[in-house]
Every structure is written in C-alpha cells, then in structure tokens.
Amino acid sequence: MPEQLPLQGETVIFTGTPKSVDVFDLVRQYGGEPYSFPLIQVGEIEDSSDEERLKKSGAYDWLIFTSQSAVHSFQSKMKRYRLKAADIQSKIAAVGTQTAAALEKIGFQVEFIPTVFSADVFVQQFKPEGATKLNVLFLRGTLAGSLIREELPFHVVEWTVYETVTKPQSIISIVELLKKRTDCTVLFASPSAVQVFVESAVPIVGWSGFTIGAIGHVTANALKKAGATVNVTPETYTLKELVNALARRKEEIQ
Structure with a gap:
C-alpha cells in the first residue's frame, strides 16, 4: 500500500451485499471508512x-x-x-x-x-x-x-x-451519509441497485457531490442512462478490483 493513503477521509458506501469482509478491510487499508447499505436483499x-x-x-x-x-x-x-x-x-x-x-x-x-x-x-x-x-x-x-x-x-x-x-432503511442511511459527509463514494454492483437508487435517493440528493463507481459495463450503462457520471470502473468485474480502481483514481487527483 502507498505511504500516503489515497482513500484517507473517504466514506465508501457499498450498495450491494459483499460476500466477504475482505473488501471492507481493503478500504480501511487505503485509509477509507466502509459502509454496507445493500439496496436490495435476496x-x-x-x-x-x-x-x-x-x-x-x-x-x-x-x-x-x-x-x-x-x-x-x-x-x-x-x-x-x-x-x-x-x-x-x-x-x-x-x-x-x-x-x-x-x-x-x-x-x-x-x-x-x-x-x-x-x-x-x-x-x-x-x-x-x-x-x-x-x-x-x-x-x-x-x-x-x-x-x-x-x-x-x-x-x-x-x-x-x-x-x-428493496431495503428502504438502506436508502435512508445512504441519503443521511451523503448529506453529512463531504468526501463520499457510492459503489454499484448491479442495475437493480441503480434502479432503486434512482427511484428513492436521486430525487433527494441528485447525482452530484459524490464519486460513483460501478462493476461492469452493464451497471455503468444503467447509471449513465439514469443521468449519472461514472467515475470508476475496474477492468476485472469484482468489488476488490473496484476498490483498487477507486484508490488509484483518488491517488491520481490528489
């Protein structure tokens, strides 16, 4: 990991359900603070x-x-x-x-x-x-x-x-974080999560003021179609690589 942590002070919100805590640990290693608020439940x-x-x-x-x-x-x-x-x-x-x-x-x-x-x-x-x-x-x-x-x-x-x-409580929690924190990233892993966010959160917080990450071109296209600018997508479609790509982007713009 780099000496200057690229995600220092960054709030990283996962809108899917990570199957492993490894991605949370990775966010912390980069200096960020991870939150898991799945927009959908299976x-x-x-x-x-x-x-x-x-x-x-x-x-x-x-x-x-x-x-x-x-x-x-x-x-x-x-x-x-x-x-x-x-x-x-x-x-x-x-x-x-x-x-x-x-x-x-x-x-x-x-x-x-x-x-x-x-x-x-x-x-x-x-x-x-x-x-x-x-x-x-x-x-x-x-x-x-x-x-x-x-x-x-x-x-x-x-x-x-x-x-x-859908999980209504997750929507409330995400909106509250986006209103309180200045440095936030929202990560999307499926078009279904995008749809829930568009219907429930976008009317309140819009698409500006936070970084947007997507796993895969299908999810990225769903975001773009909904009016969002996708800032981060990994070459390999996994949450781990999405976090790594986010860290690289933040490091480049620091």
Whole structure:
C-alpha cells in the first residue's frame, strides 16, 4: 500500500451485499471508512416443485449460474433434499470468478467462465465444442433479464431460485451519509441497485457531490442512462478490483 493513503477521509458506501469482509478491510487499508447499505436483499424462493426440479437438474447438459445468490439458493435446496454435487452430472458454467468459487466450494467443477463477467459477453462466448443441440438450465433471480434465454442458440429452461426486494432503511442511511459527509463514494454492483437508487435517493440528493463507481459495463450503462457520471470502473468485474480502481483514481487527483 502507498505511504500516503489515497482513500484517507473517504466514506465508501457499498450498495450491494459483499460476500466477504475482505473488501471492507481493503478500504480501511487505503485509509477509507466502509459502509454496507445493500439496496436490495435476496432470499431463496421455496416451492413445492423444488425437490422434483432439483432431481431433474442433473439431466441437463449444462447448468448456468450468473450470481452467488443463485448458487447459495441452489445449495440450500441441495441441503434440504440431501443432494450432493456428485449426484449432478451436468457441466457447470459461471459468470464471474466469485460465482465460480462459490460453486467449487460446494463441490462443483466449473468448466466455463466468460472473459468478461456479464451476461451479454457470456452469450457471445458460450460455444461448447461440438454442441448443436443442448439442453441448459439457467438458475436465476426474479430480476434477471431475458438475454440468456433469448440469445443462446440452445434449449434454455429457466428456474427462478431467489427473489430480490428493496431495503428502504438502506436508502435512508445512504441519503443521511451523503448529506453529512463531504468526501463520499457510492459503489454499484448491479442495475437493480441503480434502479432503486434512482427511484428513492436521486430525487433527494441528485447525482452530484459524490464519486460513483460501478462493476461492469452493464451497471455503468444503467447509471449513465439514469443521468449519472461514472467515475470508476475496474477492468476485472469484482468489488476488490473496484476498490483498487477507486484508490488509484483518488491517488491520481490528489
């Protein structure tokens, strides 16, 4: 770390739910003060058809996971119905190294990860050798887009395994911080979080007076479409690299 801490005095607000405290520690190492106020909250969707769908999941050629939330919800169902990764012979595709790590932690071997961690790049690069007709299962959340189903040239079945709801208290807390603190950064990890912020916080605090960071071009585009200037985006789409990119930017303008 540099001797002069680039985030000294900076309030760094995470609007997603970090799966590890490492990113908070990284902010502190750079001299900043991290806050976690997730704008959305995810929870597993339980249904009477879960056991049957879970047992049939191994019949698909590929299972596709685009988030750690989907992995955790799928894992909960596996535990509930006493199914192990070894019982599922499907190949596994993951969008992102963190999603892949979550899958490997529960016993799966991930065989495909796109070079850029987003669904639009995934559908361009997911071309298994010799595959003409594949049956794939996409494990998704309630706010997932239709890109994977519509753009992949295979038979895609969707299984919505988790739901996303807003957290009003987080909005109140973020607005209060932005009003009190002069040096603030707000980090966005999904278009869903952007949408909540636009609807609930922007009418009060606007887009000026704080630094804006985004993971990925899809989230960045959502911010730009909403009228925001995106100051920081990392080359690798992870929270850790977003914090590193923020530190580099602050160091450059000091």
